[in-house]
Amino acid sequence: MTTCLGYAAHDAHSPLTPFRFERRALRADDVAIAIAYCGVCHSDAHQVHNDWNNTLYPIVPGHEIVGHVTAVGSGVSRFKVGDPVAVGCQVDSCMQCAPCHDHQEQLCAHGPTPTYNGKDRHTGDTTYGGYAEHIVVREQFVLRMPRRLDPRYAAPLLCAGITVWNPMRRYNVGKGTKMAVVGLGGLGHLAVKLGVALGAEVTVITSSPGKAEDARALGAKHVLLSRDSAAMAAAANAFAFIIDTIPSRHDVNPYLMLLGREGVMVLVGAIEPLEPIHGGLLIRNNRTLAGSLIGGIQAIQELLAFCAEHQVLPSCEMIAIQDINQAFERLQHNDVKYRFVIDMTSLRELNQ
Ligand code: NAP
Ligand code: ZN
Numbered sequence: 001m002t003t004c005l006g007y008a009a010h011d012a013h014s015p016l017t018p019f020r021f022e023r024r025a026l027r028a029d030d031v032a033i034a035i036a037y038c039g040v041c042h043s044d045a046h047q048v049h050n051d052w053n054n055t056l057y058p059i060v061p062g063h064e065i066v067g068h069v070t071a072v073g074s075g076v077s078r079f080k081v082g083d084p085v086a087v088g089c090q091v092d093s094c095m096q097c098a099p100c101h102d103h104q105e106q107l108c109a110h111g112p113t114p115t116y117n118g119k120d121r122h123t124g125d126t127t128y129g130g131y132a133e134h135i136v137v138r139e140q141f142v143l144r145m146p147r148r149l150d151p152r153y154a155a156p157l158l159c160a161g162i163t164v165w166n167p168m169r170r171y172n173v174g175k176g177t178k179m180a181v182v183g184l185g186g187l188g189h190l191a192v193k194l195g196v197a198l199g200a201e202v203t204v205i206t207s208s209p210g211k212a213e214d215a216r217a218l219g220a221k222h223v224l225l226s227r228d229s230a231a232m233a234a235a236a237n238a239f240a241f242i243i244d245t246i247p248s249r250h251d252v253n254p255y256l257m258l259l260g261r262e263g264v265m266v267l268v269g270a271i272e273p274l275e276p277i278h279g280g281l282l283i284r285n286n287r288t289l290a291g292s293l294i295g296g297i298q299a300i301q302e303l304l305a306f307c308a309e310h311q312v313l314p315s316c317e318m319i320a321i322q323d324i325n326q327a328f329e330r331l332q333h334n335d336v337k338y339r340f341v342i343d344m345t346s347l348r349e350l351n352q
Contacts, residue, residue, distance in 0.1 A: 001025050002032075005351050006132030007321055008058040012050040015325040018350060019058055021128055024120075028075035029139045033085055038130035039064025039155035040319075040340035042186060042247050042269075045328045047117050052271060056117055062130025063089040063115040064155040064341075066145065076139050084145035086304070088158035089294050091115050091127060091137045103298040105141075131321065133347055143300055146308035156186060156314035156339040157307055159294060164191035164243055165303045166295035167266040168198065171241050175199035178238060182226070182255055183245035184211045184218075187268060189315055189338035191243050192218045197310045203239070205255070208334065218315075226254065237285065239263055244270075251275040256287060264288045314339050320346035 001022040008019035026032060044061035046052060065087040069079050079085065092113035093100050099107035106112055113121055116129030129135075143158070145151060164187050173179055177200040181191040184206050195202040196219035203222040204215035212223040224231050232254055239258050242265040249272050252265070256277070259265055263285065267274075282289060295303070307313065315338045319327050327340045 002134070004128075004132050004134055005347060006060045006128060007324055007347075008060045008128075008131075009048040010058045012048070012055070016048065016131070019060065021060070023134060023136045024123070024125075026071060026073040026136060027122075027138075028073045030073040030136050031069055031076060031079050031085070031139050031142045032071040032134060032136050033065070033067045033087065033142070034070045034134050035065055035067040035130055035132060035344050036151060037066045037155045037344060038062040038342045039159065039186075039316075040324070040327055040331065040342065041159050042331060043159070045331050046247070048328065054117070056126050059117055060128035060131055061116055062132065062342075063087070064158040064160070065115070065130035065135065066151045066155045066158075067134075070134065073139075078139060079142060084147070084151060086143040086145050086154065086158055087115060087130065087135060087137050087141065088143065088162060088300055089115055091118075091141050092121050095140065103296040105296050106294045131324065131342065133344065133351070141297060143297065143304060146304055148308040149304060150313060152318070152341075153313040153316050154304070154307070155341050156190065156316065157303060158300065160186040160339060161190045161194070161307070161314065162295035162300045162303055163187055163268050163292065164245075165194055166299055167243060167268070167290070167292040168194060168241070169299070170292070171264050171266070173198055173200050173241055176201060178240050178260070179203070180205050180224070180239045180242045180255075180258060181220075181245070182242060183247070183269065184208070184215055184338070185245060185247075185334070185336065186339045187245040188243075189218055191245070192220050193312050193314075196220075197306070197312050203235075214337065232258070237261075242266070243268060246270055248272070249274060252289065253278050253281055256281045256289065259285060259287045262286050262288075264290055266290045266292050268292050316341040318343050321350070322346060
């Protein structure tokens with residue numbers, strides 16, 4: 001076991017504070033990773049605040065992890081000390097069920113092991129995430145970082161990126177696809193960048209008039225203000241694919257209305273009951289409303305390769321770990337452009 005310094009919340013209402021805990025000794029198939037950067041996902045805030053009623057305290061959040069290998073277990077063959085690596089939202093799964101066989105470990109029939117706020121499959125211990133100095137992860141769940149991908153900006157790809165990439169690939173977003181992104185935050189801004197890189201014609205639908213200029217700078221062709229009912233009505237039937245990243249309960253009907261024939265809208269943000277959906281809106285135009293949960297290891301590796309090749313990099317605001325509570329506060333107030341990333345050297349300074 002190795003002592004690790006991280007930041008934890010001890011209940012739903014107190015700030016995160018420094019917290020020492022043990023990382024397990026390496027199993028044969030484990031990789032030990034020194035964490036250099038960790039992204040701050042809206043899910044981290046949801047879970048710290050127990051929004052989903054399943055938080056195990058103390059909680060060490062963080063599932064957008066970039067670093068390098070510091071040690072490997074006796075049976076590890078794919079990684080060696082010094083390799084640049086990354087870890088996303090899950091650190092284990094059963095590896096036996098149909099979804100695991102189909103490279104969709106995030107849908108494991110026996111439940112994937114989340115990077116934090118989960119239970120280790122062997123010991124039952126609570127998993128602790130990437131707001132920490134280092135982490136131990138089963139080899140199969142460690143991503144290889146392409147050399148051409150700048151590690152300072154890669155972390156948000158591990159959750160925000162794969163969450164939007166996976167449905168975009170599933171529904172064949174490509175050259176000329178008329179695509180809309182609802183909510184220009186961590187997930188949304190990557191949907192714009194990836195959509196543009198795939199050749200789609202991207203529209204941003206935002207509740208924030210102040211983001212219009214940014215949306216265009218990110219590559220969006222058009223911007224729609226969700227509160228502008230005339231503009232929304234004029235865009236009826238306009239899109240083949242919509243990705244909805246709004247992080248809380250909302251009314252999806254105004255967005256469904258924008259789908260054209262056989263159009264698909266994918267919900268990735270709101271995990272709670274939605275406002276009632278108008279059946280007629282789905283039936284007309286043969287529309288589909290779908291959901292999507294992150295992505296499997298192979299898909300993340302594919303995304304990292306795509307981003308290295310096309311130099312698609314998240315827009316990151318670097319913070320010190322000491323600023324994490326302020327960052328959560330700003331996230332709640334929709335004040336981030338477009339992902340906070342913790343530079344872990346700040347944690348090491350604390351340790352000296
Ligand atoms: P974020 O950075 O806070 O972005 C969310 C965006 O949604 C905001 O920037 C804002 O964009 C818009 N928004 C916020 N509140 C709204 C409201 N009440 N009504 C309308 N629009 C609103 O969050 P994120 O990190 O992108 O995460 C988004 C959601 O996805 C979170 O709920 C997170 O837990 C979830 N998530 C899901 C998965 C998955 O596997 N499905 C994975 C990761 C995260 P505008 O200012 O442009 O309106
Ligand atoms: Zn996340």
